[in-house]
Amino acid sequence: MNTLFPRFELRNLSTCFTIDYTIHSPKKQSQYLLLMLKKNGFILAILISMALFSYTPIREVSSVTTSTISGNLEDAIIQKIKKGLLEKNFETPLSEEALNHGVSGYLNLIQSGLISPNKPLTIIDFSLPSSSKRLWTIDPLKGSILHHTYVAHGRNSGNLMATKFSNTNSSFMSSLGFYLTAETYYGKHGYSLRLDGLEEGLNDNARKRAIVIHGAEYANPEFIQKAGRLGRSLGCPALPMDVYEEIINTIKDESCLFIYAPQEKYISSSQLLAKK
Numbered sequence: 298m299n300t301l302f303p304r305f306e307l308r309n310l311s312t313c314f315t316i317d318y319t320i321h322s323p324k325k326q327s328q329y330l331l332l333m334l335k336k337n338g339f340i341l342a343i344l345i346s347m348a349l350f351s352y353t354p355i356r357e358v359s360s361v362t363t364s365t366i367s368g369n370l371e372d373a374i375i376q377k378i379k380k381g382l383l384e385k386n387f388e389t390p391l392s393e394e395a396l397n398h399g400v401s402g403y404l405n406l407i408q409s410g411l412i413s414p415n416k417p418l419t420i421i422d423f424s425l426p427s428s429s430k431r432l433w434t435i436d437p438l439k440g441s442i443l444h445h446t447y448v449a450h451g452r453n454s455g456n457l458m459a460t461k462f463s464n465t466n467s468s469f470m471s472s473l474g475f476y477l478t479a480e481t482y483y484g485k486h487g488y489s490l491r492l493d494g495l496e497e498g499l500n501d502n503a504r505k506r507a508i509v510i511h512g513a514e515y516a517n518p519e520f521i522q523k524a525g526r527l528g529r530s531l532g533c534p535a536l537p538m539d540v541y542e543e544i545i546n547t548i549k550d551e552s553c554l555f556i557y558a559p560q561e562k563y564i565s566s567s568q569l570l571a572k573k
Contacts, residue, residue: 375400377440382433385442389429395422395557402475402569403437403553411477411495414438416552419478421448421534423459423471423558427527432536434547444544447537449516452529459558464494464502469531472500472508473563476554479504481545486511486535490545492554496567500556508532510548512541 375396382391399420406412418435425431427449434444450459451471463470474496481490489511494500500508513535514520515528534556536544548554564570 371400371404374404374437374440378435378437379440381435381440381442385445387430387442387445389425389431389445391420391433392422392424392557392559394559395420395424395555398557398564398570399555400437402555402567405569406475406477406495406553412551412553417443417548419444419548419552419554421554421556423450423454423473423556426457427459427529428457428521428525432534432544434544443547444540446540446544447516447518447521447527449513449527449530449533449535451532454529454532456529457526462558462560462563464498464500466502466506471532471534471556472503473556473558473560474500474567475569476500476503476556478510478548478550478552478554481549484509484511486513488512488542488545490549496569499563499566506532508534510534510536510541510545512536512538514538516541 378396378400399418403412403418407414415438418437420433420435422431422433427447430445430447432444432446432448433442435442451469453463453469454461454471459471461470462473464472472494474494476492476494479491479493481488483489486509489509491509492503494503494508511533513528513530515530516535517537517539520526520528534554535541
């Protein structure tokens with residue numbers, strides 16, 4: 298049955314009416330109400346009408362049930378991704394901690410209904426310097442690596458390494474944790490992707506701070522040759538100019554982004570990792 302239109306039970310003192318219906322169009326809605334008028338009288342039809350038109354449907358998201366989210370599933374996905382990483386033989390390894398925490402939070406977000414299982418997982422590993430490729434976009438179901446590239450951190454988070462993080466406006470620091478990718482737009486950096494932080498007190502000010510994914514010349518590998526590191530942003534995960542549009546198009550519209558750094562304060566504060 299269509300979950301947007303649930304089963305209603307309407308009861309009075311002497312009669313129990315159970316109406317099971319799925320309505321797909323305004324025309325059929327009107328026909329149904331007329332039928333109720335004829336069969337059950339004016340009062341019943343009014344009650345059905347109120348129930349039908351006051352109901353606000355929840356966005357349908359394909360999700361995995363609680364019983365399916367298990368340690369075995371998590372281990373299987375991690376092993377599949379590790380195999381995909383080995384096949385690519387990347388120069389820069391994704392840290393095991395970033396991968397484990399990323400998959401754990403990703404599965405919790407599926408369980409919560411915030412993301413769909415067919416969406417990719419993007420991990421930014423700030424245990425690595427900005428002179429290394431430290432962004433991976435992964436298809437967790439297949440274990441395949443969709444993108445692997447450089448990414449800049451906030452100017453006040455550090456020079457070569459990102460070591461300080463903040464959720465505060467105008468801090469010009471990166472924020473750790475899990476994000477939901479949102480809508481694209483064209484702004485001062487061109488084609489960009491808005492982000493919504495999912496962890497209260499850790500990154501939930503991302504949209505207010507205008508933390509977005511965008512392209513930047515200072516995120517190009519040529520910048521490393523001159524400065525020994527990437528340039529730095531105002532807190533945004535900025536990407537190289539030759540790949541940012543493709544990556545945005547891959548991960549836009551409600552996929553999971555996880556920004557990791559080996560900081561015990563974040564690990565112990567994360568609500569999503571606490572569910573593990």
